[in-house]
Amino acid sequence: MMEKVVITHKFRLYPSKQQEAKLMETLELCRQTYNILLNELNSQKVIDKSQIQGIIPNMKICDSSFKKLYSKTMQYECYRLFSNLSSLAKSKNKRKVGRLRFKGKGWFKTFTYNQSGFKLIVTGKRYQTLHLSKIGSIPIRCHRKIKGKIKQITIKKEASGKWHASIIEETKKIIKKQQIRKAVGIDLGLTDIIYDSEGNKITNPRHLKKHCEKLSSLQRKVSRKKKGSRNRKRMRIKLTRQYEKLVNTRNDFLHKTSKYYVDNYDAIGIEDMTITSMVNGHLAKHILDASWGKFRQMIAYKAERAGKLYIPVNHKGTTQRCSQCGEEIAKDLSERVHKCHFCGFKAPRDYNSALEIKKLTLKRIFEIGQELSESTLVEMEALPTQLATTVNETRSYSLN
Ligand SMILES: [Zn+2]
Known part of the structure; x- marks a missing residue:
């Protein structure tokens, strides 16, 4: 086609x-x-x-x-x-x-x-x-x-x-619509950056953090300079350059990560928004928040080009719901572990979310599959059943 x-x-x-x-x-x-x-x-x-x-x-x-x-x-x-x-x-x-x-x-x-x-x-x-x-x-x-x-x-x-x-x-x-054999759910977080339903954790590249710190310190310097002064103007140019560096590093990270998912999966599910209420006004965090919008865009267009599926998933409840039994397990932000007292499932909080997102992704694929005609049959992967009760080992890798 x-x-x-x-x-x-x-x-x-x-x-x-x-x-x-x-x-x-x-x-x-x-x-x-x-x-x-x-x-x-x-x-x-x-x-x-x-x-x-x-x-x-x-x-x-x-x-x-x-x-x-x-x-x-x-x-x-x-x-x-x-x-x-x-x-x-x-x-x-x-x-x-x-x-x-x-x-x-x-x-x-x-x-x-x-x-x-x-x-x-x-x-x-x-x-x-x-x-x-x-x-x-x-x-x-x-x-x-x-x-x-x-x-x-x-x-x-x-x-x-x-x-x-x-x-x-x-x-x-030429766009080949591919059959869906492998789906993944992705949780976009603040602390671990990305957690996926395979148990992969992709952490913030270290030099991104370095650029963020530099930016914050430059910002403080600008605010100390007299308004309208030449020094302030010069500082502001420096600040803008530093910001550009940061954005480039971030974009590079987002490009590599989104490419990784589109290369390796046929369907990628991500929450439709990230909760930002916990952000304490920190510039670095502010930029990370902006990143997720960009990340979704990149996944969307890369998936489109590769004939794969990007599926936005309703974010409501994905952090609280147990991915194994569906019960609501209330937890505040400081609780990083999901412990279900109904079914006994225990996992890092963001991993549980990623599994829940994957579940919703598969559900959506199933619905789309029914909306589509017979000629575009979607090959379904079984819904994840009971996983090992505790995830002892979470594979973790960094792209840099
Ligand atoms: Zn449970």
């Missing part, structure tokens, strides 16, 4: 000083375009998108500096305006949200080339070249090959001052 797959790649750009000035100018002109279009929108009694789009050519005539913008990049601002408008409308239900705001100087961080105006030139060397119409040929590091058709390129200025290109590629892929 052939399926269209859209993949986004993020590559670093290495613009020269001159090119960087042009990139900055483009951001600024896009901001102005956005504001002018917003002004037009605000003046309309009945919203008329085509009329707003129609003023773009006039803007070029009235102010020749807009000629420095690639026309589709300019038109993209109209798209951005309307997508902001629709997300504003969606958020309107709870509290009263006013109109869209004009964007102040320096607010714009991205601009986009849609469908045309760009060319990626593969040189076979360390740096490739990204040609952007009206800007020039910028060196780019592509750590992955792009074989499909490029649909869109978004240029972004990061807080640290680095430039990146997000390239949306469309390819066709």
